[in-house]
Amino acid sequence: MIETDIIIIGAGPVGLFTVFEAGLLKLRCHLIDGLPQPGGQCAEIYPKKPIYDIPGIPEILAGDLVDDLMKQIAPFKPGFTLGDPAIEIQETENNHYIVTTKSGIKHKARNIAIAGGLGVFVPRKPPVPDLKKYEGKGVEYMIKDPEIYRGKNIVISGGGDSALDWAHFLADGVANQVTLIHRSQSFRAHPDSVQKAMNMASEGKLKLLLDAEVKAINGNDHLSEIKIKSKTEGEITVTADNWLPLFGLTPKLGPIANWGLKIEKNAIQVDNATDYSTNREGIYAIGDVNTYPGKLKLILCGFHEATIMVQSAFKRIYPDKKNVLKYTTVNGVNGFD
Numbered sequence: 001m002i003e004t005d006i007i008i009i010g011a012g013p014v015g016l017f018t019v020f021e022a023g024l025l026k027l028r029c030h031l032i033d034g035l036p037q038p039g040g041q042c043a044e045i046y047p048k049k050p051i052y053d054i055p056g057i058p059e060i061l062a063g064d065l066v067d068d069l070m071k072q073i074a075p076f077k078p079g080f081t082l083g084d085p086a087i088e089i090q091e092t093e094n095n096h097y098i099v100t101t102k103s104g105i106k107h108k109a110r111n112i113a114i115a116g117g118l119g120v121f122v123p124r125k126p127p128v129p130d131l132k133k134y135e136g137k138g139v140e141y142m143i144k145d146p147e148i149y150r151g152k153n154i155v156i157s158g159g160g161d162s163a164l165d166w167a168h169f170l171a172d173g174v175a176n177q178v179t180l181i182h183r184s185q186s187f188r189a190h191p192d193s194v195q196k197a198m199n200m201a202s203e204g205k206l207k208l209l210l211d212a213e214v215k216a217i218n219g220n221d222h223l224s225e226i227k228i229k230s231k232t233e234g235e236i237t238v239t240a241d242n243w244l245p246l247f248g249l250t251p252k253l254g255p256i257a258n259w260g261l262k263i264e265k266n267a268i269q270v271d272n273a274t275d276y277s278t279n280r281e282g283i284y285a286i287g288d289v290n291t292y293p294g295k296l297k298l299i300l301c302g303f304h305e306a307t308i309m310v311q312s313a314f315k316r317i318y319p320d321k322k323n324v325l326k327y328t329t330v331n332g333v334n335g336f337d
């Protein structure tokens with residue numbers, strides 16, 4: 001059992017900044033996210049897009065904002081459970097909550113901050129027979145640990161940034177062989193990334209099959225063979241230890257909808273006049289996941305909500321302690337040793 005002061009469900013920009021504001025009050029945090037990396041929409045949907053409305057930062061790439069937030073919270077040593085969505089919340093007799101993830105990891109705290117954004121990111125799956133049979137047995141939609149592909153024969157499908165970034169990475173001395181399959185001649189990925197794939201293909205590091213699609217997958221207990229239909233080459237069979245269909249992820253509110261919280265238009269109703277609390281005491285909702293009159297789905301609004309919310313969480317843990325607001329310029333940022 002992982003024990004902490006605040007369990008943060010969702011490691012997007014708002015969940016990450018919550019760690020900083022909580023840390024200033026000497027509250028410890030543990031973040032849970034269904035994605036294998038922190039950063040939420042900024043990391044998953046638009047890491048290379050500039051953001052212009054973070055106060056004091058005229059322009060920053062979304063991915064760089066996530067890196068900077070990770071640096072900013074490092075002194076407060078947050079815990080992370082990544083690649084593992086929170087699916088259940090149970091209340092204990094002594095006013096604590098236990099949050100259980102899909103893989104069964106339990107986390108206990110007095111307070112929960114739901115910073116779940118648009119919800120859990122669900123992979124877009126290709127219409128291939130027997131797909132379910134090989135999920136987790138060679139077919140993966142997200143890469144949690146690239147080391148498991150070392151020395152293996154990998155097939156990647158997709159034409160976006162994620163498919164190309166992973167193709168470059170795995171073809172560069174990690175996998176034994178990487179085949180990238182894309183159903184058209186043009187890519188959605190960044191032109192630099194496409195050029196890099198073309199260069200790697202001409203150097204013989206990457207096998208590129210354009211105008212082609214996976215039609216069938218075979219194996220015994222584990223995937224071992226992929227059948228591809230190519231417009232130019234006809235039917236091709238390749239041996240493969242893993243197939244990574246990287247067609248993007250779409251967010252769905254998912255388990256959050258089952259936690260007894262008041263939901264309005266796919267978002268959690270909160271009390272914005274006080275502390276962004278939900279209808280369950282000790283459970284707060286901040287960032288894109290919440291709704292209230294005048295709500296704006298912007299990063300800076302989520303940062304504000306996190307700052308207010310942790311003050312309320314502090315009072316629940318230390319009802320008799322007075323918390324006097326001090327500026328970081330006075331105190332500095334003292335993390336946990």
Ligand SMILES: Cc1cc2nc3c(=O)[nH]c(=O)nc-3n(C[C@H](O)[C@H](O)[C@H](O)COP(=O)(O)OP(=O)(O)OC[C@H]3O[C@@H](n4cnc5c(N)ncnc54)[C@H](O)[C@@H]3O)c2cc1C
Pocket residue numbers: 009010011012013014015032033034035039040041042045046049050051052053084085086087115116117118119120121253254255256286287288289297298299300302
């Ligand atoms: C293309 C695009 C451009 C944008 N540009 C800007 C901009 O310029 N400026 C701006 O301010 N905003 C912008 N936004 C909006 C901004 O990205 C969001 O406001 C911000 O990401 C909200 O942060 P968040 O932390 O609340 O949620 P998210 O970033 O959505 O993060 C939520 C996280 O919660 C996780 N999660 C959900 N449910 C669970 C669960 N049950 N268990 C575990 N994890 C869970 C998700 O996997 C996700 O990682 C843009 C959005 C898009 C799509």
